[in-house]
Amino acid sequence: MGMMLVFVLILASFLGFELISKVPAQLHTPLMSGSNAISGITVVGAILSLAGTFVAGGEGVRIVLGTLAVFFATINVVGGYMVTDRMLSMFGSKEDSQ
Amino acid sequence: MIEETAVQMLYVLSAILFIFGLKMLGNAKQARQGNMLSALGMLIAIVSALVSHDVLEWQWIALGMIAGALVGAMAARLVAMTAMPEMVALFNGFGGAASLLVAWSEYHRYTTTGEFMDVSVLSLLIVIVTILIGGATFTGSIVAWGKLSEKLPSKPIQYPGQQFVNLLLVALLVGAAILFAPLRETVNIDSYTLVIATIILACLLGISFVIPIGGGDMPVVISLLNSFSGMAACAAGFVITNNVLIVAGALVGSSGIILTNIMCKSMNRKLSNVLFSGFGSGKSQSGGGFQGEANPVAVDDAYLMLEAASNVLIVPGYGMAVAQAQHAIQELADQLEANGTEVNFAVHPVAGRMPGHMNVLLAEANVPYEQLKEMDDVNPTIETVDVVIVIGANDVVNPAARTDETSPIYGMPVIDVDKAQTVIVMKRSLNPGFAGIDNPLFFNDNTRMLFGDAKQSTQGLVAEFKD
Numbered sequence: 383m384g385m386m387l388v389f390v391l392i393l394a395s396f397l398g399f400e401l402i403s404k405v406p407a408q409l410h411t412p413l414m415s416g417s418n419a420i421s422g423i424t425v426v427g428a429i430l431s432l433a434g435t436f437v438a439g440g441e442g443v444r445i446v447l448g449t450l451a452v453f454f455a456t457i458n459v460v461g462g463y464m465v466t467d468r469m470l471s472m473f474g475s476k477e478d479s480q
Numbered sequence: 481m482i483e484e485t486a487v488q489m490l491y492v493l494s495a496i497l498f499i500f501g502l503k504m505l506g507n508a509k510q511a512r513q514g515n516m517l518s519a520l521g522m523l524i525a526i527v528s529a530l531v532s533h534d535v536l537e538w539q540w541i542a543l544g545m546i547a548g549a550l551v552g553a554m555a556a557r558l559v560a561m562t563a564m565p566e567m568v569a570l571f572n573g574f575g576g577a578a579s580l581l582v583a584w585s586e587y588h589r590y591t592t593t594g595e596f597m598d599v600s601v602l603s604l605l606i607v608i609v610t611i612l613i614g615g616a617t618f619t620g621s622i623v624a625w626g627k628l629s630e631k632l633p634s635k636p637i638q639y640p641g642q643q644f645v646n647l648l649l650v651a652l653l654v655g656a657a658i659l660f661a662p663l664r665e666t667v668n669i670d671s672y673t674l675v676i677a678t679i680i681l682a683c684l685l686g687i688s689f690v691i692p693i694g695g696g697d698m699p700v701v702i703s704l705l706n707s708f709s710g711m712a713a714c715a716a717g718f719v720i721t722n723n724v725l726i727v728a729g730a731l732v733g734s735s736g737i738i739l740t741n742i743m744c745k746s747m748n749r750k751l752s753n754v755l756f757s758g759f760g761s762g763k764s765q766s767g768g769g770f771q772g773e774a775n776p777v778a779v780d781d782a783y784l785m786l787e788a789a790s791n792v793l794i795v796p797g798y799g800m801a802v803a804q805a806q807h808a809i810q811e812l813a814d815q816l817e818a819n820g821t822e823v824n825f826a827v828h829p830v831a832g833r834m835p836g837h838m839n840v841l842l843a844e845a846n847v848p849y850e851q852l853k854e855m856d857d858v859n860p861t862i863e864t865v866d867v868v869i870v871i872g873a874n875d876v877v878n879p880a881a882r883t884d885e886t887s888p889i890y891g892m893p894v895i896d897v898d899k900a901q902t903v904i905v906m907k908r909s910l911n912p913g914f915a916g917i918d919n920p921l922f923f924n925d926n927t928r929m930l931f932g933d934a935k936q937s938t939q940g941l942v943a944e945f946k947d
Contacts, residue, residue, distance in 0.1 A: 421575045444592070
């Protein structure tokens with residue numbers, strides 16, 4: 383299982399390199415904030431950290447940590463996608479605006 | 481609860497959507513749909529996670545998600561376009577913090593279930609690595625946010641022994657990691673103390689890493705931190721053995737590295753040089769000032785020059801963002817076009833405080849993207865340009881980068897505005913820019929300095945055209 387995950391990591395990294403190699407400069411900011419939103423995927427980890435049966439004793443800590451993680455990651459996801467969309471909605475050519 | 485296989489298939493689907501989304505974000509015509517696809521992928525991943533387990537602390541998840549969504553949506557809606565760099569930095573930091581918290585929570589589960597001694601050394605090291613990357617991304621981004629929003633001085637902050645402090649922090653982190661994982665059974669140190677120590681050290685490292693870097697190098701730092709937030713998510717994926725975190729995190733991590741590299745190339749500097757040299761920290765008194773006098777020009781004379789020009793090139797820089805002059809400059813461009821003048825904008829890749837900063841501002845002001853030219857497109861024909869207007873740009877138009885080997889920016893590709901027929905530089909004063917580097921452009925015979933607030937000067941020019 384562990385090696386499988388490393389395999390996935392390496393392939394995905396190379397894919398990331400390939401995807402971004404040629405991007406026009408004017409799209410650098412949306413690309414950055416759009417990929418920033420994707421890094422909010424950690425929200426899935428945060429949700430899963432609040433899954434399962436919580437046995438009594440010391441579990442309050444995990445609930446606090448998990449809830450905070452969900453909170454921060456959701457800001458990252460929602461804010462990231464919305465701000466990227468807002469930026470991209472302003473990018474237009476002459477024909478669009480007329 | 482749905483079947484594990486179905487959940488995994490949904491994760492694969494969302495990974496595919498992320499990949500297509502990122503691909504389309506690199507293409508002007510499809511970028512907006514690309515972002516939507518990527519958001520759809522995120523939605524699928526979140527819903528899959530929510531339905532993948534019978535027992536969820538759903539009320540806490542709902543609380544976190546609703547509060548986070550509200551904060552995120554408000555911030556995204558209300559932020560001014562000029563404040564975009566610090567907004568991106570802040571979101572980035574929150575992503576890092578979330579990854580740190582996920583790893584911490586997983587460690588806490590090991591202790592409460594008594595699994596700690598049974599978990600493999602590798603798994604524990606991954607927990608520590610996630611805390612390290614997440615924590616450093618969090619505080620590093622907060623410092624970057626502070627610098628970009630001028631809550632902290634944007635100048636490099638340096639003190640004696642800085643490199644030593646950084647090395648010490650790294651050494652302590654490595655030491656804590658070794659005590660925490662491989663030596664946990666032989667050394668009698670409370671593992672929770674080590675985790676807390678790692679969190680604190682990681683946060684300190686993030687601060688001490690970003691604090692010596694100057695405002696003008698922020699495009700590199702932001703894209704690097706963006707890459708780190710992806711790596712943190714990826715590491716968190718290893719902690720909880722989740723594929724979609726690993727794939728999405730790795731995509732962001734590697735694409736962020738590419739962008740960082742593009743930024744470094746645009747400054748002709750190595751990443752290590754950006755990170756460790758404290759560029760522009762006042763040690764760059766090259767040339768000892770330039771001979772000659774600057775030629776000031778008043779708004780009405782500048783108007784006459786523009787009125788007579790048949791083509792004009794506008795070169796914006798960070799000063800345009802500071803003066804919020806993007807709308808005024810677009811209005812000036814409209815006036816010039818109405819006057820039969822060809823108008824283009826030349827944008828240097830590292831102008832401003834984040835990659836593509838100027839493009840965002842000009843897009844906000846409805847400058848059509850056909851008019852936005854990249855440096856390599858304008859330089860070959862710049863001799864044929866009648867008038868260049870430099871608005872709030874400094875280092876990216878500094879001819880010393882070509883001619884003066886002692887200049888700290890020697891070798892950096894610049895927009896060769898000095899080769900144009902006439903250059904009008906809008907600037908508050910003759911003071912060098914943030915980096916403290918002298919700019920001989922201001923003293924050239926074909927340069928006219930239009931002193932004052934860039935927005936007011938531009939509005940003055942527009943008013944002249946309207947008369």
